[in-house]
Amino acid sequence: xxxxxxxxxxxxxxxxxxxxxxxxxxxxxxxxxxxxxxxxxxxxxxxxxxxxxxxxxxxxxxxxxxxxxxxxxxxxxxxxxxxxxxxxxxxxxxxxxxxxxxxxxxxxxxxxxxxxxxxxxxxxxxxxxxxxxxxxxxxxxxxxxxxxxxxxxxxxxxxxxxxxxxxxxxxxxxxxxxxxxxxxxxxxxxxxxxxxxxxxxxxxxxxxxxxxxxxxxxxxxxxxxxxxxxxxxxxxxxxxx
Amino acid sequence: xxxxxxxxxxxxxxxxxxxxxxxxxxxxxxxxxxxxxxxxxxxxxxxxxxxxxxxxxxxxxxxxxxxxxxxxxxxxxxxxxxxxxxxxxxxxxxxxxxxxxxxxxxxxxxxxxxxxxxxxxxxxxxxxxxxxxxxxxxxxxxxxxxxxxxxxxxxxxxxxxxxxxxxxxxxxxxxxxxxxxxxxxxxxxxxxxxxxxxxxxxxxxxxxxxxxxxxxxxxxxxxxxxxxxxxxxxxxxxxxxxxxxxxxxxxxxxxxxxxxxxxxxxxxxxxxxxxxxxxxxxxxxxxxxxxxxxxxxxxxxxxxxxxxxxxxxxxxxxxxxxxxxxxxxxxxxxxxxxxxxxxxxxxxxxxxxxxxxxxxxxxxxxxxxxxxxxxxxxxxxxxxxxxxxxxxxxxxxxxxxxxxxxxxxxxxxxxxxxxxxxxxxxxxxxxxxxxxxxxxxxxxxxxxxxxxxxxxxxxxxxxxxxxxx
Numbered sequence: 001x002x003x004x005x006x007x008x009x010x011x012x013x014x015x016x017x018x019x020x021x022x023x024x025x026x027x028x029x030x031x032x033x034x035x036x037x038x039x040x041x042x043x044x045x046x047x048x049x050x051x052x053x054x055x056x057x058x059x060x061x062x063x064x065x066x067x068x069x070x071x072x073x074x075x076x077x078x079x080x081x082x083x084x085x086x087x088x089x090x091x092x093x094x095x096x097x098x099x100x101x102x103x104x105x106x107x108x109x110x111x112x113x114x115x116x117x118x119x120x121x122x123x124x125x126x127x128x129x130x131x132x133x134x135x136x137x138x139x140x141x142x143x144x145x146x147x148x149x150x151x152x153x154x155x156x157x158x159x160x161x162x163x164x165x166x167x168x169x170x171x172x173x174x175x176x177x178x179x180x181x182x183x184x185x186x187x188x189x190x191x192x193x194x195x196x197x198x199x200x201x202x203x204x205x206x207x208x209x210x211x212x213x214x215x216x217x218x219x220x221x222x223x224x225x226x227x228x229x230x231x232x233x234x235x236x237x238x239x240x241x
Numbered sequence: 242x243x244x245x246x247x248x249x250x251x252x253x254x255x256x257x258x259x260x261x262x263x264x265x266x267x268x269x270x271x272x273x274x275x276x277x278x279x280x281x282x283x284x285x286x287x288x289x290x291x292x293x294x295x296x297x298x299x300x301x302x303x304x305x306x307x308x309x310x311x312x313x314x315x316x317x318x319x320x321x322x323x324x325x326x327x328x329x330x331x332x333x334x335x336x337x338x339x340x341x342x343x344x345x346x347x348x349x350x351x352x353x354x355x356x357x358x359x360x361x362x363x364x365x366x367x368x369x370x371x372x373x374x375x376x377x378x379x380x381x382x383x384x385x386x387x388x389x390x391x392x393x394x395x396x397x398x399x400x401x402x403x404x405x406x407x408x409x410x411x412x413x414x415x416x417x418x419x420x421x422x423x424x425x426x427x428x429x430x431x432x433x434x435x436x437x438x439x440x441x442x443x444x445x446x447x448x449x450x451x452x453x454x455x456x457x458x459x460x461x462x463x464x465x466x467x468x469x470x471x472x473x474x475x476x477x478x479x480x481x482x483x484x485x486x487x488x489x490x491x492x493x494x495x496x497x498x499x500x501x502x503x504x505x506x507x508x509x510x511x512x513x514x515x516x517x518x519x520x521x522x523x524x525x526x527x528x529x530x531x532x533x534x535x536x537x538x539x540x541x542x543x544x545x546x547x548x549x550x551x552x553x554x555x556x557x558x559x560x561x562x563x564x565x566x567x568x569x570x571x572x573x574x575x576x577x578x579x580x581x582x583x584x585x586x587x588x589x590x591x592x593x594x595x596x597x598x599x600x601x602x603x604x605x606x607x608x609x610x611x612x613x614x615x616x617x618x619x620x621x622x623x624x625x626x627x628x629x630x631x632x633x634x635x636x637x638x639x640x641x642x643x644x645x646x647x648x649x650x651x652x653x654x655x656x657x658x659x660x661x662x663x664x665x666x667x668x669x670x671x672x673x674x675x676x677x678x679x680x681x682x683x684x685x686x687x688x689x690x691x692x693x694x695x696x697x698x699x700x701x702x703x704x705x706x707x708x709x710x
Contacts, residue, residue, distance in 0.1 A: 048665050051657060072664040073673075082665055088658045092680025098666070101676065105667030136680065153666065 001025050002080070002161040002192055007058035009039075009046045016042040018217035019058070024161060024192040031195045031203060033228060034214035035236040040196045041085055043214070044165040047194075048082040049075050062161065076106060079160030083150035083167045089139040095149070098137045099156055106157055122155050126182050143170035151182040161192045168202035180205030200228040215239050254480070254537075254703065258351065259510055261479035262343040264451050266369070268328040272453070273321040276300065279423050282326045286392055286426070289399065299412035299422030306416040312602065313540045313571040318514055323455040323486055325424045327369040333390070334374045344368055351477065353446050360692055362441035363388045367458055368448050370426040378441075385434040388443050391459050394430030401432060405463060409492035409520045409548070417516045421457045421490040428458030428489065433468040433499075442471040442504075442690065447487075449478035449513065455486040462492070464499040464527075471502040473693065477537070478510045484539070485513045493521035495529045497551060502530040504693060508700060509537035511567055517543045525551030525580075532688060533560040535570050536700050544602060546575040549583035556585045559685045561697070563704055564597030564629070573603040573620075573634075578644075582613040589620040590682050593629035594704075600632040605646065607639045614644040622652045623681050625674070675705045 002024040009017035016039045024030050034040050046053040047060060049072040059068045067075050090098070099119060103110045123130065126148045138146050147167055154162055164183065168176055180202055187193055187206075195208060203211075203225065211227040212219045213236070220239045221227065253259075268285055270278050279300050283293040308315050334340045337354050348354060348366055357364045363377035365388070372390030381388070387398065395402050412422035429445045449456050464470055478485060487509060495501045501521065509515055515538035521529040531545035547556025558574030576585035591599035601620040622631035633650050655677055663673035679686070679698055686694045 048661075050661050071670070072661055073667050073669050076665055076667040084662065084665075088656065088662050090659055090663065090677060090680050092683030093676055098663075098676075101668060101672070102666035105669075105672070157666070 001061075001063065002194075003059075003061040004047070005059045005061065007043070007046065007060065008056045009042055010054050010056050011042060011052050016053075016217055017046065020214070020217070020219055022194070022212065022219070024194055026160065026192050027189040028210065029187065029193045029195060029206060029208045030210045030212065031197060031208035031228065032212050032214050033197055033200065033231060036198070038214045039217045040198075040214055041165055044082055044085075044163045044194075044196055047163055048072050048080065073105070076159075081154060081157060081159035081162040083154055083162065083164045085165040085169070087138050087146045087150055089136065089141070091136050091139050093137050094134050095137050096133045099153065102153065102157060119156065122152055125155075125185070126152055126178055128152060144172065144175045147171055147179060148175065148182075151179050155182055155186045158186070159191065161194070162186075163194045163196065165196045166198060167195075168197055168199070176202060177205065200232050203228050213239050254510065258477035258508065259480040260350070261452075261481070262347055262450055265341070265343070266327050266329050266451075267331050268326075270324060270326045272324055274300070274323075274325050274424070278325055282424055282426065285326070285328060288392070288395060292395065295407070295412075296423045299419050302412045303416060303419035303423055306419060309416060309542075312542050313569045313600070315514070315516070315540070318484070318486065322453060322483075324451065324453055325455050325457070326426060327451050327454060328371050329368045329450075330371065330373050333372060333393070335376070337374065340373060344373060347448060347450070348374070348446065351446065351448075351475075353444075356444065356692065360441060360690075361444050362439055363443045365390055365429050365445040366448070367427045367445065367456070369451050369454055369456065372427045377443075381439060384437045386437060386439060387430065387432040389430045391428040391430045391461060392426065394461070398430075398432070401430075401461070401463060405461060405492065405494055407492070409494065409522050410490050410518050415518060417488045418490055418518045421459060421488050421518070424455070425457045425459035425490065428460040429462070429472070430460070431462040431470065431472060433464050433470050435465040436467045438469040439471070442473045444473040444475070447474065447476040449485055449487065449509075452481045453483045453485065455488065458489045460489065460491040462501065462503075463494045464496060464501045466496045467498045468496075469500045471504065471690075473504045473506070475506045475508065477508050478513055480510045481512050483512065487513055487515045487517070487538075489517045491517070491519040493529065495521060495523045495527040497525045498527060499524075500528045502532065503545075504532040504534075504689065506534045506693065506697060506700070507537055507541065511537065511539050513538045515541040515543065517541075519543065519545040520548065521546065521556065522548050522550055523554040523556055526553040527551065528555045528557075530557045531559070531574065532685065533558070533572065534697055535560070535562045535572050536704060538570075539567065540569045540571070542571045544573045544575050544604075546577065547585060548577045548579060549585065550579050552580050552582050554580060554583045558585075558587045559688060560589045561682050561685050562589070562591040562599045563701060564591065564593045564599040565704055566595040566597060569598045569600070571600040571602055573601045575604040576606070576616060578607040578611045578614045578616065581611055583611060584615040585617070587618045587620075588685065590685060591620070591622045591631055592625065592678055592681065593622070593631050594625035596628040598630040598632075600634060602634040604636045605638070607641050607644050607646070609640040611641050612643040614641065614646070616644070617647040619649045621650070621681070623678065624652065624654050671705065675702055678705060
């Protein structure tokens with residue numbers, strides 16, 4: 001279980017999260033929705049251990065291990081994954097090299113033939129052109145291509161818990177379908193997913209077990225998938241404190 | 242890109258390259274320099290009289306020129322505190338077995354005999370002032386390729402020296418070139434006959450062993466029409482508390498339609514001043530490529546140049562500099578467009594960390610009448626921490642209107658977000674930094690043959706160990 005206990009997070013001495021608690025069991029899909037600036041992305045970055053987001057109090061427990069102060073690589077090794085909202089480019093590091101290094105660090109040695117085969121298949125599933133394998137990671141990629149690349153990593157790295165930070169934003173309908181399919185294929189009874197989104201359109205393809213509404217650094221309401229539809233009708237304004 | 246070889250964390254420069262062997266020699270000059278020492282070097286070499294005269298003239302020029310102050314700080318060099326000539330052996334070896342154990346062991350540790358067997362066409366190994374081992378594959382010798390140490394070549398092929406020696410870099414060019422001209426010893430001589438393509442690299446390895454040593458090799462390369470060669474040089478030295486000086490001169494003549502690629506992987510210990518003058522004269526439709534990797538030394542000043550003299554000549558200068566604690570890499574390249582339709586490309590990548598400083602210094606010159614020139618300069622600097630520094634000094638003198646000239650420069654710091662991204666995928670901070678650095682230099686590394694690409698990546702990784710965290 002991924003447990004977020006009363007998490008307070010600051011960035012540049014500004015309080016962003018003011019006590020967020022969540023429990024995500026393997027196999028569950030949780031969606032966090034909220035207006036711009038509510039702290040959704042900060043939550044995802046703090047969970048993964050970004051140095052700009054300071055946890056001032058509270059804990060993050062992953063399968064009974066306290067990961068609150070661990071560096072991002074140690075969190076990744078324990079099975080946490082973050083699909084970033086704005087993945088950065090690393091010029092000169094090819095997608096293949098990047099994936100292989102990640103896999104080697106997270107899973108130990110990788111059989112080269114199997115790696116090539118799996119990568120090829122998963123790229124085809126997401127309709128990522130083969131030529132991307134030798135391109136520098138995220139370098140000159142469009143918004144949609146970057147998001148697909150994050151989902152490709154998710155499906156290859158097979159984490160225990162995945163945080164998907166607005167993986168649906170900036171995608172056209174076709175790309176959204178592919179990305180949603182990719183996420184669904186990866187998810188299953190074992191993986192716990194925290195899906196952060198501004199809009200509910202991806203929730204038409206991936207039905208969450210729980211929906212939480214984050215406003216001004218706090219979860220103001222939790223419910224099932226019907227809550228997402230409610231928001232669609234009412235907007236976030238009524239949830240303001 | 243080639244896979245990065247793994248380095249054991251505890252391997253350091255000291256163990257791999259920084260060891261010193263007991264000093265043994267058959268002749269060594271006293272410290273410092275004067276006319277009598279210049280004459281003594283000449284006498285030891287039993288060289289033609291004109292060369293002794295040339296040396297003495299050059300020594301006068303050296304004395305008359307002031308220490309350069311426009312670049313890195315050279316004020317601490319004490320020319321009186323250096324040994325200018327050390328002859329380690331009475332006779333050059335033709336097999337590694339011929340050599341004394343400590344010398345053989347030095348090159349074996351560095352891996353030269355093994356590389357020779359695996360992928361080289363010929364090897365020259367200089368130890369302090371003299372080339373103590375030389376070889377050339379028989380098939381290349383049969384094609385008329387000459388690959389010798391410069392002292393031997395001077396005796397066997399004086400006609401080449403009359404025509405080319407000091408013609409690209411006269412002693413008066415700069416103070417260090419004058420010094421080299423006065424006391425030069427060793428270096429490589431290469432001649433490739435017309436149309437001969439040397440498919441495997443020829444390599445020279447320069448090793449300083451003695452303390453307070455000056456190494457002044459002199460290299461002369463002539464690639465005749467339509468011929469092709471790749472020459473590689475490597476260099477290392479023991480770690481001493483006293484300074485050493487390396488002041489080489491490299492002159493290259495690339496004839497019509499010929500091609501020369503000159504690769505340097507400079508990895509001197511951090512007590513070495515590395516002040517080198519390198520220049521190539523490039524004729525019609527010929528192509529000269531400098532690939533210059535500067536990892537070691539305390540201070541390097543080196544700006545490989547191409548003089549594009551014939552129509553359609555091309556010159557590329559690709560360089561990587563790595564400046565760590567206490568290092569200043571003041572490097573770059575110069576392209577002189579002296580004929581129409583010539584093209585040049587200068588790509589410079591520098592990495593500074595732990596308070597190191599790297600400077601790009603470059604010149605792009607197009608003379609009036611050199612129409613249709615295409616020139617491109619790109620320099621990128623990567624700074625790994627707030628203590629380190631990077632500067633760019635590009636100069637352009639364009640006296641012709643009908644040209645296409647591009648210049649781009651960038652300075653970047655290793656981004657928190659890049660590190661976070663890679664670390665979130667399981668890479669440690671060190672591995673993530675290495676990956677970013679290797680990615681940064683990849684456009685140059687990919688130009689190298691696999692063995693050297695691996696070597697360079699390994700050396701960078703060695704420098705990166707302990708760089709962060």
